[in-house]
Amino acid sequence: MTRYDAATLRETLTTLFAENGASDDVARTTARILVEGDLLGHHTHGVKLANGYLKDLTAGHACGDPARLEIQQNSPVAALFDGHYLLGPYLVQRALDHCREAAETFGVGIVSLKRSHHIACLAAYLQPLVEANLIPLVLSSDPAVASVAPFGGLDRVYTPNPLAIGIPGREQPMLIDVSMSTITNGTVAKTRATGGRLEHPAILSGEGELSDDPEAYFAEPGGSILPLGELAFGHKGFALGLMVEALTSALSGFGRKDAPTGWGASVMVMVIDPARFGGVDAFLDETDHLARRCLDSRPREAGKPVRLPGQSGLARRRDYLERGIPLPQDVVEALREAVANSSLAGKAPFA
Amino acid sequence: MTRYDAATLRETLTTLFAENGASDDVARTTARILVEGDLLGHHTHGVKLANGYLKDLTAGHACGDPARLEIQQNSPVAALFDGHYLLGPYLVQRALDHCREAAETFGVGIVSLKRSHHIACLAAYLQPLVEANLIPLVLSSDPAVASVAPFGGLDRVYTPNPLAIGIPGREQPMLIDVSMSTITNGTVAKTRATGGRLEHPAILSGEGELSDDPEAYFAEPGGSILPLGELAFGHKGFALGLMVEALTSALSGFGRKDAPTGWGASVMVMVIDPARFGGVDAFLDETDHLARRCLDSRPREAGKPVRLPGQSGLARRRDYLERGIPLPQDVVEALREAVANSSLAGKAPFA
Numbered sequence: 001m002t003r004y005d006a007a008t009l010r011e012t013l014t015t016l017f018a019e020n021g022a023s024d025d026v027a028r029t030t031a032r033i034l035v036e037g038d039l040l041g042h043h044t045h046g047v048k049l050a051n052g053y054l055k056d057l058t059a060g061h062a063c064g065d066p067a068r069l070e071i072q073q074n075s076p077v078a079a080l081f082d083g084h085y086l087l088g089p090y091l092v093q094r095a096l097d098h099c100r101e102a103a104e105t106f107g108v109g110i111v112s113l114k115r116s117h118h119i120a121c122l123a124a125y126l127q128p129l130v131e132a133n134l135i136p137l138v139l140s141s142d143p144a145v146a147s148v149a150p151f152g153g154l155d156r157v158y159t160p161n162p163l164a165i166g167i168p169g170r171e172q173p174m175l176i177d178v179s180m181s182t183i184t185n186g187t188v189a190k191t192r193a194t195g196g197r198l199e200h201p202a203i204l205s206g207e208g209e210l211s212d213d214p215e216a217y218f219a220e221p222g223g224s225i226l227p228l229g230e231l232a233f234g235h236k237g238f239a240l241g242l243m244v245e246a247l248t249s250a251l252s253g254f255g256r257k258d259a260p261t262g263w264g265a266s267v268m269v270m271v272i273d274p275a276r277f278g279g280v281d282a283f284l285d286e287t288d289h290l291a292r293r294c295l296d297s298r299p300r301e302a303g304k305p306v307r308l309p310g311q312s313g314l315a316r317r318r319d320y321l322e323r324g325i326p327l328p329q330d331v332v333e334a335l336r337e338a339v340a341n342s343s344l345a346g347k348a349p350f351a
Numbered sequence: 352m353t354r355y356d357a358a359t360l361r362e363t364l365t366t367l368f369a370e371n372g373a374s375d376d377v378a379r380t381t382a383r384i385l386v387e388g389d390l391l392g393h394h395t396h397g398v399k400l401a402n403g404y405l406k407d408l409t410a411g412h413a414c415g416d417p418a419r420l421e422i423q424q425n426s427p428v429a430a431l432f433d434g435h436y437l438l439g440p441y442l443v444q445r446a447l448d449h450c451r452e453a454a455e456t457f458g459v460g461i462v463s464l465k466r467s468h469h470i471a472c473l474a475a476y477l478q479p480l481v482e483a484n485l486i487p488l489v490l491s492s493d494p495a496v497a498s499v500a501p502f503g504g505l506d507r508v509y510t511p512n513p514l515a516i517g518i519p520g521r522e523q524p525m526l527i528d529v530s531m532s533t534i535t536n537g538t539v540a541k542t543r544a545t546g547g548r549l550e551h552p553a554i555l556s557g558e559g560e561l562s563d564d565p566e567a568y569f570a571e572p573g574g575s576i577l578p579l580g581e582l583a584f585g586h587k588g589f590a591l592g593l594m595v596e597a598l599t600s601a602l603s604g605f606g607r608k609d610a611p612t613g614w615g616a617s618v619m620v621m622v623i624d625p626a627r628f629g630g631v632d633a634f635l636d637e638t639d640h641l642a643r644r645c646l647d648s649r650p651r652e653a654g655k656p657v658r659l660p661g662q663s664g665l666a667r668r669r670d671y672l673e674r675g676i677p678l679p680q681d682v683v684e685a686l687r688e689a690v691a692n693s694s695l696a697g698k699a700p701f702a
Contacts, residue, residue, distance in 0.1 A: 074627040077428055078458025107429025108461050112628040135597065153648030153657040158641070167597040176594055178587040182580075200583040208651040228587055229533075229579055232551040236529040236579055239660040240591075242641070243527055246486065246518040250637040253629020257640035276425040277463040278604020286601040289608035290509070290593070297504030300559040306504040309590040 002332070003324025004349060009035045012335070012350065013050050016342050017087070020057040022064025026090040030120075033089035037121030038325050040175070040313035044186045045121035048331040051338045052263070053087060053118070061262045062087055062117045069094065077102045080252065081113040088119030088265055096125060096136060099271035103134060107276030113267040114252035115260075118142075123177035123313065126166030130173045133280045135272040138164045140265050141248045143255040147188075147217075148181045149224035151238035154208055156224045158256075160184045161244035168274070169287035172295070175310025180241040182226045188214045202226050353683070354675025355700060360386045363686070363701065364401050367693050368438070371408040373415025377441040384440035388472030389676050391526070391664035395537045396472035399682040402689045403614070404438060404469070412613045413438055413468045420445065428453045431603065432464040439470030439616055447476060447487060450622035454485060458627030464618040465603035466611075469493075474528035474664065477517030481524045484631045486623040489515045491616050492599045494606040498539075498568075499532045500575035502589035505559055507575045509607075511535045512595035519625070520638035523646070526661025531592040533577045539565045553577050 013031035018024060030053065037046030056062035063086045070082040079098060083091040095111035102109025122138045129136040139162070146156040160179035167174040182202035191198050192214035201212040206221030210231065217223040228237030248266035249255025255266055274283035297306050320326075327335075332350070339350040364382035369375060381404065388397030407413035414437045421433040430449060434442040446462035453460025473489045480487040490513070497507040511530035518525040533553035542549055543565035552563040557572030561582065568574040579588030599617035600606025606617055625634035642659055650656050671677075678686075683701070690701040 075457040078627045080628050106426040106457075108459060110459050110623070114629065135602075150645040150648050150657045150659075152651055152655060153645065154651055155644075155648040157644045157648060163591075163594075165594050165597070167593065167601070174590075174593060174597075176590040178590050182584050202583075204651070228584060230581075230583075232553075232581075233533050233579060235660070239525075239527040239529050240514075242518065242525060242645075242660065243514075243516050245641055246516070246525075246634075246638065247623075250518070250634045250641070251486075251623070251625055251628045253633030253637070255637040255640070256644070257637050272461070272598075272602070274602055276429045277431050277602045278465065282604030283597075283601045286604070286606040286608050287597065289606070290596055290601070293506075293508045293607070294501040294504065294593075297501050297506040297508060300503055300505055300555070304503060306501045308501075309586070309593065 001326040001328075003326050005324050006035050006039060006321055008349065009038070009047055009325065012339065012344060013047060015344055016050060016054060016338055017057070017064065019342050020054050020064065022057065022087060023066050026064045026066055026087055029093045030087045030089040033093065033120050033124045036124035036127075038327065038331075039317040039320050040121065040123055041316045042121045042123065043328050043331050044190060046331070047327070048334045049118065049120055051334045054338055056117065056263055061085060066090065077106045077109050079111045081111055083113055083116040085115055085117045085264065088116045091116045092119050092125055092138060092267060092269060095267070095269035096129065096271065099136075099269055100129065100134060103271040103273040103276075107273050109271050111269045112252040113269060114254035116265040116267050118263045119265045119267060121177070122162050122164035123175050123310065126164060126175045129271060130166035130168050130175070133168045133274065133284070135168065135274065136166045137268070137270040137272070139244050139247050139268045141245050142265050143249050143258070144260045144262060144264050145185065147185050147225050148227060148241060149204060151227055151234040154204065154206060154221075154224065156222065158241055158245055160225065161241045161248075163244060167287055168284060169291055170284050171288050172291045172308050172311060173314075174287075174291070174308050175313060180228050180237050180244055182228055182230060182237070185225070188217050188225065192218065202230070352677040352679075354677050356675050357386050357390060357672055359700065360389070360398055360676065363690065363695060364398060366695055367401060367405060367689055368408070368415065370693050371405050371415065373408065373438060374417050377415045377417055377438055380444050381438045381440040384444065384471050384475045387475035387478075389678065389682075390668040390671050391472065391474055392667045393472045393474065394679050394682050395541060397682070398678070399685045400469065400471055402685045405689055407468065407614055412436060417441065428457045428460050430462045432462055434464055434467040436466055436468045436615065439467045442467045443470050443476055443489060443618060443620060446618070446620035447480065447622065450487075450620055451480060451485060454622040454624040454627075458624050460622050462620045463603040464620060465605035467616040467618050469614045470616045470618060472528070473513050473515035474526050474661065477515060477526045480622060481517035481519050481526070484519045484625065484635070486519065486625065487517045488619070488621040488623070490595050490598050490619045492596050493616050494600050494609070495611045495613060495615050496536065498536050498576050499578060499592060500555060502578055502585040505555065505557060505572075505575065507573065509592055509596055511576065512592045512599075514595060518638055519635060520642055521635050522639050523642045523659050523662060524665075525638075525642070525659050526664060531579050531588050531595055533579055533581060533588070536576070539568050539576065543569065553581070
């Protein structure tokens with residue numbers, strides 16, 4: 001598999017976004033976050049997305065003009081951002097910068113972000129804050145999409161609703177990025193495209209049967225994605241999904257009641273500074289202690305030691321930064337398509 | 352089953368706590384929160400706990416003197432409470448009051464609480480804030496106990512780590528209180544006491560086998576409670592459990608590294624005011640819309656409609672307030688034992 005240099009990918013995407021109406025800052029930030037997704041191994045939520053973002057920029061659904069962002073600063077620590085469908089990575093990064101400043105002064109900063117365009121891989125935002133010994137949180141829902149059914153029900157009502165949090169640690173910082181459903185819309189679509197089966201039966205068919213066949217989702221009547229906890233403990237995943245809905249769409253005042261269409265996101269961003277609570281050293285001591293206890297656990301399967309959230313991603317990132325990112329073929333093809341309509345057409349590496 | 356009047360229960364417990372060294376405020380608040388647990392149907396986390404709290408007060412591990420609470424106010428919105436093992440319900444209520452005041456001015460308030468005694472039923476704290484159109488959050492871990500193994504491992508490292516959040520709604524407010532593990536320590540102990548089997552195989556034996564037998568937890572080598580998501584998706588429940596550890600123990604600076612013993616809790620309390628974001632009306636409109644969509648879903652099993660988190664608890668609460676609380680026999684016996692050593696000995700209803 002050909003490996004691609006991260007810096008080259010960032011430059012390529014920056015050029016593409018800039019040529020499609022994004023300001024330099026919006027283009028660079030979006031390119032950086034997408035490449036971060038691939039560096040951490042999340043190729044479905046990395047540079048592959050660029051093609052769709054470019055199409056939405058061209059169609060006018062996504063926006064690349066940072067002047068469109070409206071910030072309503074409701075207190076020194078709380079702000080409401082109306083993103084007007086600016087590219088999501090730019091908006092989330094702005095919200096994180098905003099929260100970071102508040103957190104370093106007040107201990108916490110919180111931004112509610114409505115009408116964002118798609119925000120890519122949530123884990124991709126965490127590392128710089130974690131390295132500064134801050135705790136970033138990003139929660140997201142997409143009020144234009146319904147794919148998960150409430151526990152006990154059959155009708156799709158809400159989205160997988162990911163929650164990401166970064167936990168500073170000296171030895172092994174943790175990057176957490178998990179949806180409140182068993183699997184994501186992306187996994188369903190990707191598995192269907194290959195004609196395969198899901199790793200676990202995570203679909204509830206329209207008739208209420210468990211299934212590992214992605215086609216059960218698209219059949220008539222339509223299926224749904226099971227909440228985390230599945231049939232036995234799905235009331236917990238359902239409750240956590242509702243929590244994310246409340247902290248994103250409801251808090252921002254814009255959500256499913258407004259029946260939006262197209263790619264979008266409601267987002268809550270928060271940063272907490274341990275220095276304003278029990279202190280950074282005590283925080284790191286506790287994280288290191290807990291991480292060590294987890295890593296030292298006897299493994300359930302011989303040769304498969306416990307891994308902490310983000311551990312493989314960060315190892316991969318170090319390797320990919322040094323030796324390049326081995327992009328899957330579908331990602332390379334998506335990039336080729338995007339490059340074909342730009343000033344980079346015919347040039348390496350995506351000729 | 353005999354029903355007990357909520358007000359009588361509150362008065363009984365207030366007397367018991369006061370006679371064992373708690374101030375009037377500490378006694379009343381703790382009694383109120385324990386009775387709230389039973390009103391919502393959580394009898395394992397209600398008045399049954401009083402007996403253990405009284406024993407810890409007598410032994411000097413729990414404290415009833417509010418002057419022991421140390422508050423370090425690190426910013427207008429962020430505080431660190433050192434609870435010095437004051438009764439947990441009093442501490443959490445104080446933290447919520449503190450956060451509420453901050454939230455109503457700044458949009459958010461956050462308290463990190465270390466060295467709390469046991470904090471009872473998390474759902475019991477939510478309703479008054481939800482009725483004021485605020486969003487309360489309570490997260491908790493117990494650094495003296497290890498019962499859940501990291502995903503992929505066999506050794507007990509951390510606790511079920513519940514997260515509670517209240518979501519204001521006109522038609523159906525939501526009270527969420529879920530642990531990040533499949534089941535709680537309480538369920539394991541209770542099922543073992545009856546000699547029964549768990550409803551689902553939620554124990555991983557010390558040899559790595561799934562089991563619905565609570566004895567598998569207590570065998571040698573010891574078993575553990577599976578994270579939410581079980582063997583298929585347990586990496587998510589594990590990650591969420593680590594999130595709660597970080598936001599409770601690590602943030603407060605006091606945790607597993609300090610090897611505490613006895614009943615205790617590390618807690619994070621937060622209140623968010625929607626009025627400082629997208630506005631209360633828009634928040635309620637969105638919650639009502641989402642609740643309606645969930646409740647209108649076709650049920651998976653005929654006659655078993657979708658229920659929202661807290662819906663049954665609140666219905667039960669209305670009934671119990673009117674007709675009394677039908678306490679299970681083990682709870683009545685625990686209360687009788689507590690009353691026997693007090694000025695209420697020999698008096699109704701726990702003679």
